[in-house]
Amino acid sequence: MTQPYIRFDKVTKAYGDFTVVEDLYLDIAKGEFVSLLGPSGSGKTTLLMMLAGFEPPTRGAVIVDEKRIDQLPPHRRNMGVVFQSYALFPHMTVAANVAFPLEMRGVPKADRKQLVDRALDMVQLGAMADRKPSQLSGGQQQRVALARALVFEPAVVLMDEPLGALDKQLREQMQLDIRDLHKRLGLTIIFVTHDQSEALTMSDRIAVFNKGRIEQIGTPNEIYDHPTTRFVADFIGETNLLDGTIETSDASGLTLSLPGGKRIRVAAGSNEAAGKTVTVSLRPEKIRLGADAGPSSSSGNSIPATILDSVYHGDHLRMVLDAEGTRLIAKADRRFGDLQPGSKAVASFDPADCWLVRS
Amino acid sequence: MSMLRVLKIVFAVAAMTFLLAPLVAILPLAFTSSVFLNYPVPSYSTRWFAELFTADVWRRAIINSLVIGLGVTVLATVLGTLAALGLRERRLPFSGVLRTAFLLPMVVPAVVLGVGMQLLFVRMGLANSYLGVIFAHTVIAVPFVFVNVAAALQGVDTRVERAAASLGASPITTFRRVTLPLAIPGIVSGAVFAFATSLDEVVLTLFVAGPNQRTLARQMFSTIRENISPAIASAAFLFIVGTILAALVVALVRWKSAQRRMA
Numbered sequence: 001m002t003q004p005y006i007r008f009d010k011v012t013k014a015y016g017d018f019t020v021v022e023d024l025y026l027d028i029a030k031g032e033f034v035s036l037l038g039p040s041g042s043g044k045t046t047l048l049m050m051l052a053g054f055e056p057p058t059r060g061a062v063i064v065d066e067k068r069i070d071q072l073p074p075h076r077r078n079m080g081v082v083f084q085s086y087a088l089f090p091h092m093t094v095a096a097n098v099a100f101p102l103e104m105r106g107v108p109k110a111d112r113k114q115l116v117d118r119a120l121d122m123v124q125l126g127a128m129a130d131r132k133p134s135q136l137s138g139g140q141q142q143r144v145a146l147a148r149a150l151v152f153e154p155a156v157v158l159m160d161e162p163l164g165a166l167d168k169q170l171r172e173q174m175q176l177d178i179r180d181l182h183k184r185l186g187l188t189i190i191f192v193t194h195d196q197s198e199a200l201t202m203s204d205r206i207a208v209f210n211k212g213r214i215e216q217i218g219t220p221n222e223i224y225d226h227p228t229t230r231f232v233a234d235f236i237g238e239t240n241l242l243d244g245t246i247e248t249s250d251a252s253g254l255t256l257s258l259p260g261g262k263r264i265r266v267a268a269g270s271n272e273a274a275g276k277t278v279t280v281s282l283r284p285e286k287i288r289l290g291a292d293a294g295p296s297s298s299s300g301n302s303i304p305a306t307i308l309d310s311v312y313h314g315d316h317l318r319m320v321l322d323a324e325g326t327r328l329i330a331k332a333d334r335r336f337g338d339l340q341p342g343s344k345a346v347a348s349f350d351p352a353d354c355w356l357v358r359s
Numbered sequence: 360m361s362m363l364r365v366l367k368i369v370f371a372v373a374a375m376t377f378l379l380a381p382l383v384a385i386l387p388l389a390f391t392s393s394v395f396l397n398y399p400v401p402s403y404s405t406r407w408f409a410e411l412f413t414a415d416v417w418r419r420a421i422i423n424s425l426v427i428g429l430g431v432t433v434l435a436t437v438l439g440t441l442a443a444l445g446l447r448e449r450r451l452p453f454s455g456v457l458r459t460a461f462l463l464p465m466v467v468p469a470v471v472l473g474v475g476m477q478l479l480f481v482r483m484g485l486a487n488s489y490l491g492v493i494f495a496h497t498v499i500a501v502p503f504v505f506v507n508v509a510a511a512l513q514g515v516d517t518r519v520e521r522a523a524a525s526l527g528a529s530p531i532t533t534f535r536r537v538t539l540p541l542a543i544p545g546i547v548s549g550a551v552f553a554f555a556t557s558l559d560e561v562v563l564t565l566f567v568a569g570p571n572q573r574t575l576a577r578q579m580f581s582t583i584r585e586n587i588s589p590a591i592a593s594a595a596f597l598f599i600v601g602t603i604l605a606a607l608v609v610a611l612v613r614w615k616s617a618q619r620r621m622a
């Protein structure tokens with residue numbers, strides 16, 4: 001990464017002796033789309049509020065464009081903020097809400113109207129311009145908040161779960177629109193979401209938060225395929241976490257002994273010592289189910305399994321297996337629809353898909 | 360109809376009668392043609408209203424009440440609003456103590472306040488002056504403004520003000536464009552209460568006002584002891600009409616602001 005545009009340098013935020021964000025480092029490049037993902041109360045909103053200037057950090061520095069901005073009041077930071085609670089002006093119409101930031105910047109009235117119309121069209125609310133926020137649904141209010149934060153084309157846009165109240169179709173539409181706007185205007189966007197698939201599809205990088213710290217930050221691909229900790233593996237997508245003891249390790253990886261006695265090969269951790277207990281993450285979609293071990297059995301792992309449960313999910317079946325004492329979740333193709341609970345199958349997976357995670 | 364329901368209605372009627380009977384009793388006397396303040400009313404006339412507006416003591420009392428009332432309204436509304444705004448800041452130390460201090464004049468007996476003020480005002484040269492009376496009334500009117508504005512501000516989401524700031528509004532602009540419009544109903548109610556408080560204040564007025572600052576309430580008080588004239592009833596009638604008008608103003612502002620939020 002080139003010179004970071006936004007930098008959190010060892011930032012701590014505490015309320016009394018309750019630490020909400022702890023020793024946090026985060027660099028964001030200009031034009032980057034970074035998602036903050038994490039459980040409720042992990043400090044995501046707090047981070048945004050520190051960047052927007054509403055909460056001073058207890059320790060550490062927030063740097064934008066190579067300048068510390070601690071002393072800069074919120075109204076001079078030129079950041080568009082979409083608040084988690086929408087925070088629309090209840091006494092102004094939708095159009096007046098969206099025009100507000102333009103008015104503050106002294107945009108002439110005629111241009112204002114045009115920009116407001118365009119912003120409202122983008123969020124498909126052109127027809128609601130004269131309504132008051134209280135006359136809109138939650139999703140509509142959310143879109144007004146979005147239009148208001150984007151209409152003045154700020155360099156940085158902070159969004160706190162901006163699409164949470166929208167239905168799936170509209171959400172996907174808005175995701176595309178935001179992505180598009182991000183590319184077209186070169187916006188730097190920090191985007192808080194609870195929806196991991198949203199984070200995976202939209203972001204350049206994802207920061208996974210846990211208890212006021214960033215557990216891992218990386219591209220969606222890195223986060224999903226190479227989680228470094230048990231928490232990240234478990235939080236992003238569904239995964240099987242297998243605890244086992246290292247039997248042997250060699251240049252190509254290690255052999256792990258699962259609690260049920262079954263041995264599996266893992267194509268990682270070749271420098272780990274034998275006898276150590278480690279955790280492996282194995283994504284459900286990496287598990288193949290078949291009547292036998294299948295063609296790649298010689299190099300791979302295969303465990304005879306009994307199907308405990310099978311749930312229809314439309315495009316796939318979610319299977320719960322008992323693989324010689326290890327409980328596994330597998331995503332199976334629909335042609336396995338005839339595998340009823342109680343029937344036998346062989347679960348096979350590649351050593352390369354077993355990923356070592358720290359606990 | 361259940362027994363409980365009947366009891367409730369009986370109790371409600373009794374309570375209303377208790378509250379309203381004195382008003383109903385005095386009102387017809389405002390229109391009596393007799394020189395005595397008692398029933399029966401021989402015939403109806405508006406002579407006591409005429410007396411109110413022509414007799415020098417009454418006319419001056421009405422003007423005094425209006426002048427002092429307006430002064431108190433302005434002063435108390437500004438002070439009470441500022442206090443409510445200041446105490447909204449959550450980082451303020453001792454805010455609980457300050458809040459109580461602002462509400463104290465509501466519970467401190469007026470006689471106690473009156474004695475204190477008289478001693479103080481004499482030293483400060485404010486005794487027997489309009490300013491003194493306005494200050495005295497303001498002290499007991501501020502809590503009403505404070506309570507009303509604080510309640511209105513409670514309803515203003517701080518996140519909405521933060522949103523304004525993030526969109527580029529300076530603190531002053533945020534206040535003018537967001538906080539103030541949302542708090543206006545509370546401020547207006549507070550102002551009306553302040554005016555009403557000043558209008559019917561007697562005890563403090565007795566202590567701090569000189570003969571030149573006789574207010575309507577004060578004039579009624581002395582009239583009823585000296586010569587019981589039906590002009591008192593007429594003055595009371597004016598009071599009631601004024602109060603109803605004030606209540607209407609409050610209701611109208613509340614209704615309009617609700618309307619504004621709705622459509």
Ligand SMILES: Nc1ncnc2c1ncn2[C@@H]1O[C@H](COP(=O)(O)OP(=O)(O)OP(=O)(O)O)[C@@H](O)[C@H]1O
Pocket residue numbers: 015018020038039040041042043044045046047084
């Ligand atoms: N003013 C405050 N005083 C004390 N604690 C606070 C304050 N504001 C936030 N917190 C605490 O800080 C923690 C982090 O809050 P934050 O709002 O940043 O979480 P979040 O990650 O945005 O959660 P969510 O996903 O639910 O929005 C929470 O435990 C919250 O209770």
Ligand SMILES: [Mg+2]
Pocket residue numbers: 044045046084160
């Ligand atoms: Mg939050």
